[in-house]
Amino acid sequence: MPEGVSTLAKPLVLVVEDEAAIATMLRYNLEKQGFRVEEATDGQEALIRITETQPDLVLLDWMLPVMSGIEVCRQIRRRSATRDLPVIMVSARAEDQDAVRGLNTGADDYITKPFNMEALFARMRALLRRSNSVPQKGRLEFHDISMDLAAHRVQRNNRAVHLGPTEFRLLEFFMQHPRRVFSREELLDAVWGPDIHVESRTVDVHIRRLRKSINGDNELDVVRTVRAAGYALDTEPV
Numbered sequence: 001m002p003e004g005v006s007t008l009a010k011p012l013v014l015v016v017e018d019e020a021a022i023a024t025m026l027r028y029n030l031e032k033q034g035f036r037v038e039e040a041t042d043g044q045e046a047l048i049r050i051t052e053t054q055p056d057l058v059l060l061d062w063m064l065p066v067m068s069g070i071e072v073c074r075q076i077r078r079r080s081a082t083r084d085l086p087v088i089m090v091s092a093r094a095e096d097q098d099a100v101r102g103l104n105t106g107a108d109d110y111i112t113k114p115f116n117m118e119a120l121f122a123r124m125r126a127l128l129r130r131s132n133s134v135p136q137k138g139r140l141e142f143h144d145i146s147m148d149l150a151a152h153r154v155q156r157n158n159r160a161v162h163l164g165p166t167e168f169r170l171l172e173f174f175m176q177h178p179r180r181v182f183s184r185e186e187l188l189d190a191v192w193g194p195d196i197h198v199e200s201r202t203v204d205v206h207i208r209r210l211r212k213s214i215n216g217d218n219e220l221d222v223v224r225t226v227r228a229a230g231y232a233l234d235t236e237p238v
């Protein structure tokens with residue numbers, strides 16, 4: 001498990017690479033480091049896989065069939081659901097000018113092939129830390145809900161929401177990973193801890209309490225139940 005990366009759920013990396021040998025090498029090394037890996041081999045597939053799998057980070061090759069890595073990156077930044085998704089551009093080109101172009105389209109970092117795996121991991125860890133742990137110290141925002149973690153306060157539509165400690169941790173976890181569906185087991189691991197043995201039904205009880213507190217009269221239910229899969233914090237019912 002990479003240092004500083006949550007052990008709650010293994011981070012998911014989408015590897016977008018059209019050269020099978022490089023994709024295989026990346027998958028092997030990333031899995032060894034404790035990441036889960038999904039793959040896409042062209043730009044269009046990358047955008048579809050991002051929507052489907054909601055990765056924590058994208059390793060995006062520059063030269064891709066169908067749609068270039070630059071265009072993929074632009075599209076990622078244009079969509080509100082993926083605006084903050086960490087993206088590392090990967091390219092065989094070493095010219096500084098290209099690096100600048102890559103960063104201008106919204107990539108968070110840039111690495112050239114052939115790359116040093118340790119350097120890549122260091123950059124990935126830095127990005128994941130930034131996207132996971134910075135909000136933990138301050139505020140989390142989702143839709144009309146805000147959490148002030150230092151003050152332990154939750155507001156929705158500017159009204160104070162009172163939550164029990166478990167509901168607070170549950171909401172905090174959801175707000176760190178909005179729109180992602182978590183199984184009851186994943187939520188137990190994340191919120192109760194992997195060593196605590198409670199029945200998965202317990203999750204349902206706390207979800208019910210969370211809903212009751214967070215959803216006021218005439219307010220949208222932000223906790224989505226996904227049949228046979230689990231729960232997500234989401235504003236869209238499907």
Ligand code: CA
Nearest residue numbers: 018061063064
């Ligand atoms: Ca390529």
